[in-house]
Amino acid sequence: MTTPIVIIGAGVAGLVCAIDLQKAGQSVQLLDAAPDVGGRVRTTVQDGLVIDHGFQVLFTAYPTLRSYLDLDALALRRFLPAARIAQGGQVSLIGDALRDPGLLVDTVLSRAVNVGDKLRLLALRRFAQQLAIDDCFAPRFAGVSTRAFLESRGFGSAVIDGFFAPFYGGILLDRTLATSASILLFTFKMLADGDTVIPAGGIGAITRQMAARLTPGTVRTRTAVSSLVVTNGRVTGVTLDDGSGLDAAQVVLATEAPAAERLAATAGVSLPAPAGARGCTTLYYTVRTSPIPGKALWLNAEPNAVISHAVTLTDVAPEYATGGRVLLAATAVGAAADRDDAALDAAARTELARMGGLSAEAVGFERVALWRVPYAQFAQPPGWREQRPSIACGIPGLWRASEVLHSSSLEGAARGGAMAAQALLHAT
Ligand SMILES: Cc1cc2nc3c(=O)[nH]c(=O)nc-3n(C[C@H](O)[C@H](O)[C@H](O)COP(=O)(O)OP(=O)(O)OC[C@H]3O[C@@H](n4cnc5c(N)ncnc54)[C@H](O)[C@@H]3O)c2cc1C
Incomplete structure (x- = not known):
């Protein structure tokens, strides 16, 4: 021995x-x-529902991780490379038309982001994609915040607060954009280089x-x-x-x-x-009618949103629920994630219904799980890498x-x- x-x-x-x-x-x-x-x-299967321990996705472009996985055997289910932005009763879609040309028309017509910022988004995508992963972490990016970096590239406050804040709320569980710009570039590169997926059997x-x-x-x-x-x-x-x-x-x-x-x-x-820890709370619901249908992530761009992002999981991966049921995941981040169960539940029902322009009664929410993850990620502000x-x-x-x-x-x-x-x- x-x-x-x-x-x-x-x-x-x-x-x-x-x-x-x-x-x-x-x-x-x-x-x-x-x-x-x-x-x-981790994932728990309860009553035929696949419940991930907090909503999470896999980027297939992650090079090291994928070398340890048999991706085919995971039966990956793909998200649309796009986000639906809900604000003030309006919903608009911003997508990566280079990964999915079907998104071009909606993205061009979208009113959530002005033409100049759409072009800047395209340029940022190209810029991030041509970087090697190690280059994303070079000091000139690692030392500045995401917000400062976006401002230096000419993005306006409307797109920063209305798109990047909720989008990075979804990826980094932090809507303040205080994270180092390295992470923005790394994730933008991963989004451009591959698919965003969940395995049919859960994360x-x-x-x-x-x-x-x-x-x-x-x-x-x-x-x-x-x-x-x-x-x-x-x-x-x-x-x-x-x-x-x-x-x-x-x-x-x-x-x-x-x-x-x-x-x-x-x-x-x-x-x-x-x-600094980045925590989140994900609430799972089965519903009669989804207020946030489709294979794209929905972003709640309201300034005081409790739910930051949400998705109809069964539209992406029907295997997440047996019997044709519809399963939603809605995630709160930052201080909002610390509210008590009843407050989160009430806010999620109101906000999700509003995002889809439906009444809560028409949606027919039934809460099936609530996962609190106080330590989902650690904070990565400018300069954190020097202390690795x-x-x-x-x-x-x-x-x-x-x-x-x-x-x-x-x-x-x-x-x-x-x-x-x-x-x-x-x-x-
Ligand atoms: C809700 C959520 C959403 C996320 N979203 C994304 C995303 O979309 N994309 C992405 O890339 N990353 C995401 N992440 C982050 C990603 O999941 C983590 O970065 C990664 O899983 C960390 O893995 P790890 O092995 O370092 O740590 P962990 O997975 O935390 O593993 C540490 C293990 O140590 C064990 N342990 C602790 N103390 C002891 C002890 N004393 N004795 C024995 N065992 C112990 C714990 O039980 C645990 O299993 C998300 C995380 C969460 C929770």
């Missing part, structure tokens, strides 16, 4: 790290406190497929690590919540950043988590596999896992 490398956290980062280490012939134990693998990428099918690549017995769920064991100045194992211990040849921290900070502290190591931690944690035997090594995204987590495995294999 060889002493295994113990990876704490079976989200995307931990799974990728485990796959690579096993491929290189290492013995691996992957531990997770939760009942299932996947971390932030959790991604991490279930990754876990299936590991040899049986690698993963132990419902196994929370409470502290690290240090012997003679080296991390040599972990202590579990039930008080038992596990020896480790090496330990990899693949948890969310705040949990990694807490665990590292038990070994006397300081690993400060990035300041290193993979080696400053004490022998302890490593970091995490989205914090790249960006708060599925691709960032996959890169973090791959980088950790590579560094660990190189060093041992």
Whole structure:
């Protein structure tokens, strides 16, 4: 029996790290406190409804992540590369006609964005697409906020507040546009280079497929690590919540950043988590008539919106509900996401019905789930990348596999896992 490398956290980062280490012939134990693998990428099926643990999408252009996936086997269902913007009782569509020429007429006629800003959008798309991913993270973009960057490219406040704010509310769970412009360019590039999809079996099918690549017995769920064991100045194992211990040849921290900070502290190591969490709450409804039909994401551009973005999931992936039912997801971000259940529910019914020009009675809302995710992403303001931690944690035997090594995204987590495995294999 060889002493295994113990990876704490079976989200995307931990799974990728485990796959690579096993491929290189290492013995691996992957531990997770939760009942299932996947971390932030999980799904529950309840009463024939596919409920993701917070609405989330996959960009098929993510290069590292896709190299760990069999995309065909995920039965991907594609969103229209477009957004419907609802404001003041009007709905208009802005789409990427280069990815779907059928969107051209609606986009050209759309009144939500003026002609000059439509041309600037097209130029921004071209600009982002010709960048390599690493170029998106160059200091000249990483050091400025999305809002300042958009202003420097001549966008007006109407399109910034009426389109970019709710659109990036959907992608980054933050409508303030305070995030570094690198993330804007990275996501614009991903949107231009590939499709936006969900697997027919729910977003959790991604991490279930990754876990299936590991040899049986690698993963132990419902196994929370409470502290690290240090012997003679080296991390040599972990202590579990039930008080038992596990020896480790090496330990990899693949948890969310705040949990990694807490665990590292038990070994006397300081690993400060990035300041600021981006949370969201997604409400799921079945309805008689969807007020927000179609395969595009709906953006609520009202200045005081509680629901930031919403979609009729079953229009994109009919497999999300059995029996021909219609399933909607509506997400609140920022401070709005912290409202209590009843307040969110009331606001969602009112706002969704208004977006579609229907009464709540005509829609026939039935709430089927509500998911709160206080830590969905970490904040990525200008300058955060300079404070990125290193993979080696400053004490022998302890490593970091995490989205914090790249960006708060599925691709960032996959890169973090791959980088950790590579560094660990190189060093041992
Ligand atoms: C609602 C939502 C929407 C999102 N939207 C998008 C999107 O559209 N596109 C995109 O690219 N990204 C999106 N993200 C972000 C993306 O999901 C994350 O960046 C990524 O999943 C992070 O993966 P990870 O492996 O780093 O961490 P996690 O998935 O958080 O995995 C960490 C794991 O560590 C485990 N753990 C923690 N402490 C312990 C302990 N003491 N002992 C044992 N196990 C422990 C946890 O249970 C968890 O499973 C979204 C996230 C959410 C939640």
